[in-house]
Amino acid sequence: MVRRFCLGLSLSALLFLVHSPAQAVDGFTTGRPDLKQAGALAFAPDGVLLVGDTLGAAVFAIETGDRGPADNTGGEIQIAGINKRIAALVGAAPDDILINDMAVNPSSGNIYLSVSIGRGPEAAPAIFRIDASGQLSDLPLDNVRYAKTAFEDAPEFQPGRRNPRLSTITDIQFTDGRVIVAGLSNEEFASKLRVLDYPFNGQQVATSIEVFHGAHGRLETHSPVRTFITYENTVLAAYTCTPLVTIPVEDLDGDKVRGKTVAELGNRNNPLDMIIYRKGDQDYLLLTNSARGVMKMPLSKQQLDSVAPITEHVPGGGTAGLAYETLQDLQNVVQLDKLDDSRAVLLVAADGAVDLKTIPLP
Amino acid sequence: MCASIRSCSAVVRATAALLGACFLWNCPAVADTRIELGGGIHLRWIAAPQPTFVLEGVPHPSTTAPQAYFEIVSRPDESSDVRTQPAMLGRYEVQGNTIRFTARYASRNRAGYVVRIGPALQRVLPTGAPATIPIEPGEQKTAPTARVTAVYPSADILPENLLKFYIHFSQPMSRGRAYDWIELYEGDRKVEMPFLELGEELWDPQQQRFTLFLHPGRLKRGVRPNEELGPPLTAGRQYTLRINSSWQDANGLPLQSGYEKHFTVGPPDRQQLNPEDWKIETPRAGTRQPVAIVFNEPLDHAMLERVLVVKHQTGNTIDGEIQVLDGETRWEFAPAVPWKTGTYFVEVAANLEDLCGNSIARPFEVKLQDRVAANPQTRIAIEFIVK
Structure with a gap:
């Protein structure tokens, strides 16, 4: 029998809080970053590319030297089979090219791709960019200015024991001097948003997010954020189990936060990526989706604040919260970013080919 | 291996002749392929760790435009034209009468390469030399072994x-x-x-x-x-x-x-884990018998291997091996050295889950009115005494 059952080994607040210096912190330095995998991408100011490294449990900030100005003279960009083009440049089979994420440098309008060369654990990371004329080139990583911050992660027991746990970085955003990172564990089913000070100083705060889900007065605490974006000091997060949720950025301070469910995106919905843009006097959210085309939702701060949270379930496949339309002509969009005030850039994947193209913002 | 490019088949098979002396830039001796181009010029291909192509015997090569001698193209599929396909990314180095190209990315190339002879090299090669030389990788492992x-x-x-x-x-x-x-x-x-x-x-x-x-x-x-x-x-x-x-x-x-x-x-399981329902089996001092915990339900296999740790009452972590048994209902820990008498703890992280995401800390789905029932601890400790 259990002889004694001891409680109180730690403060209750720590259950939902990790707040401590990073394991390793570098200021900007010049050399070759020890990037193990180039995953989620975002841009910080001055052409600094933020790269999520799931295998290395870290975020890198890499100076691209690409500070603009933007060249908007190139018109439409279309690169069919961009995976094949990259394969040719690196000497690999097209099937061995995995494009992990895409981000546009807002300073220059150049498009950046994070790539794995190979599909095995020894796959090499690489960064490619496409300029306004559609020219594809790589960003050599052997001598760049970069900074790195590693995650202070879940408690590690028994140092030296093989630890197969990874926190896969599913999205990164830069907002107001901070880097926000969404992650998903390959073991426990948890939801945390990490906030890193930028420039990196070792400070990081991880906040657990609770989300209402409709029926029976239930509250769900377990769900990973799939993709998110910041808007008017609010995190707009799409969850793997379909709610669209708002969380004030200022609330990401380590205390447990309850998100507000503002839309239910429906079944067969696997949110992949999102952007916010302005057209006329109206802001819109555009959300890509593995099976349902692209969703377009008018958005305003006033709406997000005033919409009643969804706390009751919506029967019969009905909708509640913010309204949206589905753009059926945009299918198989796996990556999405805003290229400029009038265009979006998409990665469209079908039958082993990945095409890059620009479209007018819908 | 062909003695000259004229007698060589169209495709050079890189079946890895081992060149014992690799004196350029003090590189280690590795399996590589040598292709005679004529006129005392030859090209070597070194497959690993970075694909490298070394053109040797070039009279007075230009140091400013080495790519005018040759470029390497990843062998294209039938729909692509080798003449227009972009060259592979990499670095040229010129030293003496040698031009070396090292690919920037180490990649597994199953299709092979094409050496595209440039105008500068055409000028010094014998008349009739081909404009391109395909290189196929050697025989590759084909029998599946993974399961x-x-x-x-x-x-x-x-x-x-x-x-x-x-x-x-x-x-x-x-x-x-x-x-x-x-x-x-x-x-x-x-x-x-x-x-x-x-x-x-x-x-x-x-x-x-x-x-x-x-x-x-x-x-x-x-x-x-x-x-x-x-x-x-x-x-x-x-x-x-x-x-x-x-x-x-x-x-x-x-x-x-x-x-x-x-x-x-x-049936579904929506119950929070309760360690009071577990049983512990205590080992004897002087043995390496495992301490065991028997659960009242199967728990998450991966987390059982990671989030339980055995400590002496002094706080020292005990080194040993974990086994997860009986359909993930039994956890055992055998110490690396025999137990000494004393008080020990099995520390369990409160995020340990069952098969449905219910943990010690809370059930997978929490009713609003039950929130106070959530266990606020990050770890719990189960004591056992070794005699």
Whole structure:
């Protein structure tokens, strides 16, 4: 029998809080970053590319030297089979090219791709960019200015024991001097948003997010954020189990936060990526989706604040919260970013080919 | 190996002649291929670690435009034109009468390369030399060796709200198409969209363990996927998790065979874990007998291997080996050295989950009015005394 059952080994607040210096912190330095995998991408100011490294449990900030100005003279960009083009440049089979994420440098309008060369654990990371004329080139990583911050992660027991746990970085955003990172564990089913000070100083705060889900007065605490974006000091997060949720950025301070469910995106919905843009006097959210085309939702701060949270379930496949339309002509969009005030850039994947193209913002 | 380019077949097969002396830039001797181009000029291809091409015997090569001598093209498919395909990225170095090209990225090239002879080299080669020289990689391993070694949970009866499977492989696997090779069947009927499909895919660092979540939107009551499609599993029915043999390992080879896990579904489990329901078996001093915890239900296999640790009452962590047994209902820890008499603890992280995502800290779904029942601890400790 259990002889004694001891409680109180730690403060209750720590259950939902990790707040401590990073394991390793570098200021900007010049050399070759020890990037193990180039995953989620975002841009910080001055052409600094933020790269999520799931295998290395870290975020890198890499100076691209690409500070603009933007060249908007190139018109439409279309690169069919961009995976094949990259394969040719690196000497690999097209099937061995995995494009992990895409981000546009807002300073220059150049498009950046994070790539794995190979599909095995020894796959090499690489960064490619496409300029306004559609020219594809790589960003050599052997001598760049970069900074790195590693995650202070879940408690590690028994140092030296093989630890197969990874926190896969599913999205990164830069907002107001901070880097926000969404992650998903390959073991426990948890939801945390990490906030890193930028420039990196070792400070990081991880906040657990609770989300209402409709029926029976239930509250769900377990769900990973799939993709998110910041808007008017609010995190707009799409969850793997379909709610669209708002969380004030200022609330990401380590205390447990309850998100507000503002839309239910429906079944067969696997949110992949999102952007916010302005057209006329109206802001819109555009959300890509593995099976349902692209969703377009008018958005305003006033709406997000005033919409009643969804706390009751919506029967019969009905909708509640913010309204949206589905753009059926945009299918198989796996990556999405805003290229400029009038265009979006998409990665469209079908039958082993990945095409890059620009479209007018819908 | 051909003695000259005129007698060489159109394709040079790199069956790895070993050149014993590799004196350029003090590089180590590696398996490589030498191609005589005529006029005392030859090209060597070194496959690893970085694909490298060394042109030797060039009279007075230009140091400013070495790419005018040759470029390397990743061998294109039939739809591409080798003359217009962009050259591979890399670095040229010129030293003496040698031009060396080192590819920037070490990549597994299954198709081979084409050496595109440039105008500067054409001028010094004998008349009639070809404009391109294809190079094929050597024979590659073709027999599949990878297999599925285990699928967890290992029990034959699984709860209706099962949250995840772990699929273990005998060697590293490829990433990027996992969900194409996994299917769930109820009898002969394929279950529609049962899994959470994440482009990133959830692997361990060695890519030998794949984590497969059932779709959380179909497990959670009250969200639309659950309302409209229902849960992926239904109590009382029988299912098969099928893993297709076409799943490729890290070398691009399929599995030796497919794998099936048959199971019956039982009632859902929405209960928070309660360590008061566990039993501990205490070892004797002077032995390496394991301390064991017997659970009242199967728990998460991966977390049982990671989030329990044995400590002496002084706080020192005890080194030893963990085994997870009896369908993940039994955890054992055998110390590296025999137990000494004294008081010990098994420390358990409160995020330890059962098969349905219920943890010590809280159940998978929490009723608002029950929030106070959530266990606020990050770890609990179970004491045992070794005599």
